[in-house]
Amino acid sequence: MNTYEWLQTILFFVVLLALVKPLGSFMARVFQGESTFLSLVLAPCEKVIYSISGVKPDDEMGWKRYVGSVLLFNLVLFAGLFIMLLTQHPLPLNPHKVPAFTWQLALNTAVSFTTNTNWQAYVGEQAVSYFTQMVGLAVHNFVSAATGIAIAIAVIRGFVRRKTSLLGNFWVDMTRCTLYILLPISIIAASLLVSQGVIQNFSEYKTVPLVQSTNYDKPKMDDKGNPVKDAADKPVTENIIVKEVQIPMGPVASQEAIKELGTNGGGFFNANSAHPYENPTPFSNMLEILLILLIPGALTYTFGVMVGNTRHGWMLLGVMILILVGCFGVLQGVESNGNPLVAKLGVQSINMEGKEVRFGLAGSNLFTVATTGTSCGAVNSMHESLTPIGGMMPLSLILLGEIIFGGVGSGLYTILAFAIIAVFVSGLMIGRTPEYLGKKIEVREMWMSIIVILTAGVTVLILSGIAMITPQAVASMSNPGAHGLSEVLYGLASMANNNGSAFAGLNANVNFYNLSGALAMTIGRYIPAVAVLAMAGSLAEKKYIPPSLGTLPTDKAPFALWLTLVILIVGALTFFPALALGPIVEQLQMIGV
Amino acid sequence: MKDIRPAILLFIIFTIICGGIYPAIVTGVAHALFPKQSTGSFISDKTGKEIGSSLIGQPFSDAKYFWPRPSSAGEFGYNPLGSGGSNAGPTNPDYLKTAADRVKTLRDSGVTGTITADLVQASASGLDPHITPESALLQVTRIARVRGISEDRLRMVVSKHIEERQFGFLGAPRLNVLVLNLALDGVK
Structure with missing residues (x-):
């Protein structure tokens, strides 16, 4: 890294850390129902919303009703988007006249945006109308993020409350989250993004002349759409001269802001945040990275405030930053070393394949670890073209279970499950009854924590195994050898952990991936959510045990290191064999061992 | 089952707010302050x-x-x-x-x-x-x-x-x- 890159990276973390406390305490006020500086404007809106929708704000829910509301709301979200995708062609704001989705792709996409995954098996600028982008996908970006945050808040209440079965009202948590947190930050962020060149309009696609015309060989097709072959069975091509191109337009900025802030990640364009209209400058790039990490980072402070000891929050944030910076360091190292097979040709040894010039190497790599440590999945470089060990960094961050900052809300509740496992294991080692935050950890909490941390991993490994013996799944690989396995593993890991980024060469719009992916995303989102709410329900009913001499201090550095180890060991034990066959073998091939 | 009504109505309300009002505000700000960039x-x-x-x-x-x-x-x-x-x-x-x-x-x-x-x-x-x-x-x-x-x-x-x-x-x-x-x- 050169001096500028050090400065850029260090300053980034300084800004992020400076925002954690103010935003974290603001969110705590929002979810504890206190008034904030936005209440003057928003409290009346809130009241109207509750009265129209029939929500009684002080009608608190037990864990089962909270789960029921989450699932019911998500079912409505899914159905709404599924229908919109199947009927987008006659709907308004469709200047490029895009057709309807097939039902398999619509199923996959509707599940994807409802579960906060934003896996995209389609090309945005060719397949989706402005209406669907704005009224469908962007709305899901808000409410799926709010759903995740609401669940995390209910889980925190489980730790805080004593001898009650009530965890809060889902409708209120979701509404306040969207109104007070997501919308105001998105409006500011979207405006800043436009200032950098992110577009925001409803114009038709613009046709511009090329300064120098270009040409290419297009395979000839017969009337039925089959390639025409000559006598020697070679495909016939015709040379096409291109004198002008069409540039897509659209309401991008409003979507870009919430896509990063809600750790959704679904790009308006196929190239996602690498596209100059989504991410035009180095500043827009750093802003987008900040938006990705902002809420998951600040939620650790919200957690600290609500449990009455902010050191607990800082400890979790410390673990997250430690692992994130470690992965960034490795990625930066291997990418600046480059690909020896290309360097051999007389080319400078730094890997620029799938990266944009304006961000610089450090700006690309920081985005990569941020988007995969969280469950965002937006990309500003193509992860598929990273060097093998480089590509293993985002893959590993996903496989760890999206806890290194993690998805908005889901990251916090998943790392809390890891904290419980860590407390339990250390409790066994020192012979004490495990306690966390004054609550005794018993069989039920252990069961639920194990379900939370293992569901996605088990799903990934089973589906990857099935993919390897399914001809259609294997035929979708775009790269041969070990890299092809990485492609499939990455895709299924991304879906099961609700990330949404890809080794994008994989041809994912086939029935196998559309359907198995929809299943993986559903399992990966809802089983942990239900388990963690069930755990919160049982925690809330327990009495508080004041810390004694024998209590393991869970707000100090040694516990942070212990938690880091537990996370890394669980990850390594689960995934090392699969990683050894993919990226590790390919790295050895690349360096010529 | 009393939660069916909020599930459907909140979906509609947030579709209007996040899918209509929010992009309208952003488009308004964008065209007023940054006409060249937004287009x-x-x-x-x-x-x-x-x-x-x-x-x-x-x-x-x-x-x-x-x-x-x-x-x-x-x-x-x-x-x-x-x-x-x-x-x-x-x-x-x-x-x-x-x-x-x-x-x-x-x-x-x-x-x-x-x-x-x-x-x-x-x-x-x-x-x-x-x-x-x-x-x-x-x-x-x-x-x-x-x-x-x-x-x-x-x-x-x-x-x-x-x-x-x-x-x-x-x-x-x-x-x-x-x-x-x-x-x-x-x-x-």
């Missing part, structure tokens, strides 16, 4: 006709122009309707052959010494409007020869068009290929 940062020629966007790269292969990065966008490269990268893995034999071909093209055009990575490796968007200043300097000899102007003068044009790091430290220094080539043609 695509288009460049116009002397007659006011839009001739390209300063953010969307174009393909150049003619010897008299600065060449941009290789592109995998669409069937012919730099097709804005098919943004994206090559998604080639680092050990893919087809990719390594393509890279070797690109090196040969550059060598044939007179480039000597180590070639910059961004001239051989394709961008992520396929529409990257920039190359590094080093990549521009590698091409100066060729363009000066074809256009019949002095290398020193061309170097001055190049250095005049370098975009420095934003605020002095963000990102990387770069050159906008379309803007630079329009300057060579005297259009802009």
Whole structure:
């Protein structure tokens, strides 16, 4: 890294850390129902919303009703988007006249945006109308993020409350989250993004002349759409001269802001945040990275405030930053070393394949670890073209279970499950009854924590195994050898952990991936959510045990290191064999061992 | 079952707020404060006709122009309707052959010494409007020869068009290929 890159990276973390406390305490006020500086404007809106929708704000829910509301709301979200995708062609704001989705792709996409995954098996600028982008996908970006945050808040209440079965009202948590947190930050962020060149309009696609015309060989097709072959069975091509191109337009900025802030990640364009209209400058790039990490980072402070000891929050944030910076360091190292097979040709040894010039190497790599440590999945470089060990960094961050900052809300509740496992294991080692935050950890909490941390991993490994013996799944690989396995593993890991980024060469719009992916995303989102709410329900009913001499201090550095180890060991034990066959073998091939 | 009503109504209400009011506010702010950026940062020629966007790269292969990065966008490269990268893995034999071909093209055009990575490796968007200043300097000899102007003068044009790091430290220094080539043609 050169001096500028050090400065850029260090300053980034300084800004992020400076925002954690103010935003974290603001969110705590929002979810504890206190008034904030936005209440003057928003409290009346809130009241109207509750009265129209029939929500009684002080009608608190037990864990089962909270789960029921989450699932019911998500079912409505899914159905709404599924229908919109199947009927987008006659709907308004469709200047490029895009057709309807097939039902398999619509199923996959509707599940994807409802579960906060934003896996995209389609090309945005060719397949989706402005209406669907704005009224469908962007709305899901808000409410799926709010759903995740609401669940995390209910889980925190489980730790805080004593001898009650009530965890809060889902409708209120979701509404306040969207109104007070997501919308105001998105409006500011979207405006800043436009200032950098992110577009925001409803114009038709613009046709511009090329300064120098270009040409290419297009395979000839017969009337039925089959390639025409000559006598020697070679495909016939015709040379096409291109004198002008069409540039897509659209309401991008409003979507870009919430896509990063809600750790959704679904790009308006196929190239996602690498596209100059989504991410035009180095500043827009750093802003987008900040938006990705902002809420998951600040939620650790919200957690600290609500449990009455902010050191607990800082400890979790410390673990997250430690692992994130470690992965960034490795990625930066291997990418600046480059690909020896290309360097051999007389080319400078730094890997620029799938990266944009304006961000610089450090700006690309920081985005990569941020988007995969969280469950965002937006990309500003193509992860598929990273060097093998480089590509293993985002893959590993996903496989760890999206806890290194993690998805908005889901990251916090998943790392809390890891904290419980860590407390339990250390409790066994020192012979004490495990306690966390004054609550005794018993069989039920252990069961639920194990379900939370293992569901996605088990799903990934089973589906990857099935993919390897399914001809259609294997035929979708775009790269041969070990890299092809990485492609499939990455895709299924991304879906099961609700990330949404890809080794994008994989041809994912086939029935196998559309359907198995929809299943993986559903399992990966809802089983942990239900388990963690069930755990919160049982925690809330327990009495508080004041810390004694024998209590393991869970707000100090040694516990942070212990938690880091537990996370890394669980990850390594689960995934090392699969990683050894993919990226590790390919790295050895690349360096010529 | 009393939660069915809020589930449906809140979905409708938030569709109106987040899918209607929010983008309307952002569009209003965008057009009032940043009319040029919000509509695509288009460049116009002397007659006011839009001739390209300063953010969307174009393909150049003619010897008299600065060449941009290789592109995998669409069937012919730099097709804005098919943004994206090559998604080639680092050990893919087809990719390594393509890279070797690109090196040969550059060598044939007179480039000597180590070639910059961004001239051989394709961008992520396929529409990257920039190359590094080093990549521009590698091409100066060729363009000066074809256009019949002095290398020193061309170097001055190049250095005049370098975009420095934003605020002095963000990102990387770069050159906008379309803007630079329009300057060579005297259009802009």
